[in-house]
Amino acid sequence: MARARTIALILLPLLLLAGCSALFDFNLFKALGLDKTAAPSPSDYQGAGGLDKLAEDLSSPAVIDALKDDPAAKAALVTFLEGLITGGVDTPEEQQASILLADLELKTTSGEEFVNNIVTAMMTPIDTSVKVVDLLRSIIPADVAGDKTKFTAMMQGLMTANAMYFALGQSIDSDAGGDGVVDPGKSLPPGANAGDIAQKAGVAFLANAIVGKVDGVAAGGQSEAIEQMYYLLYDQINPAFTIDPDLSMPDPFSIAGPELNAVKALYSAAGMTLPA
Numbered sequence: 001m002a003r004a005r006t007i008a009l010i011l012l013p014l015l016l017l018a019g020c021s022a023l024f025d026f027n028l029f030k031a032l033g034l035d036k037t038a039a040p041s042p043s044d045y046q047g048a049g050g051l052d053k054l055a056e057d058l059s060s061p062a063v064i065d066a067l068k069d070d071p072a073a074k075a076a077l078v079t080f081l082e083g084l085i086t087g088g089v090d091t092p093e094e095q096q097a098s099i100l101l102a103d104l105e106l107k108t109t110s111g112e113e114f115v116n117n118i119v120t121a122m123m124t125p126i127d128t129s130v131k132v133v134d135l136l137r138s139i140i141p142a143d144v145a146g147d148k149t150k151f152t153a154m155m156q157g158l159m160t161a162n163a164m165y166f167a168l169g170q171s172i173d174s175d176a177g178g179d180g181v182v183d184p185g186k187s188l189p190p191g192a193n194a195g196d197i198a199q200k201a202g203v204a205f206l207a208n209a210i211v212g213k214v215d216g217v218a219a220g221g222q223s224e225a226i227e228q229m230y231y232l233l234y235d236q237i238n239p240a241f242t243i244d245p246d247l248s249m250p251d252p253f254s255i256a257g258p259e260l261n262a263v264k265a266l267y268s269a270a271g272m273t274l275p276a
């Protein structure tokens, strides 16, 4: 329980940090939908400065709404960004692509709202005796609750974001397996909001740990684990699954390994440390 409080104390300043940045990045014209509302395509972001432009567009609610309404356009952007990091994440451009792919998934699937809700949930003491179901019910964004398609998209988005942050963390902490500390001479790409990235990476890592725990019981792979979580949450029965409704929360920060070290490295890039 003490650890959960410590996590809350770490996440709170990050949330405030990210909130200030969002305020300064806010673009009234885009928010009011006074500019383009058609979903963008990769051709909008070719060449020098293209990814900066994409970053700016992804901060626009109008663009996000357009992408939510146009799955093909979103898929084209995902493919575009994936194409920039096929060889791994190392250069500033590759780092920026991984950050943008995570943002794209979180913003178009309610994942970002999930991140904010989970930070709020962490303000009250929780521990590993808490049921997964109870925690999730308290933080699932309203527009996702009871909607299997949206729930699945959000969870898959968080899993993609987690993979991106893992690669990003390793790009700045490239010791074998990582040691959770940014290597000399390594950094996040210019303009990156380290606090925002660390917060999202922490929550994506937690979401991945929850799915992993459900998967550990179900042994049917990540997609099936996400489906099981949905049934767990909404008391639906699928005879194919053996679900333990009392499954307790994992303690993600006790799971040592390269994935945790990558998250620690991203926290370290933001000038913060995670509990050991």
Ligand SMILES: [Ca+2]
Pocket: 172, 173, 174, 175, 178, 179, 180, 181, 182, 183
């Ligand atoms: Ca290191």
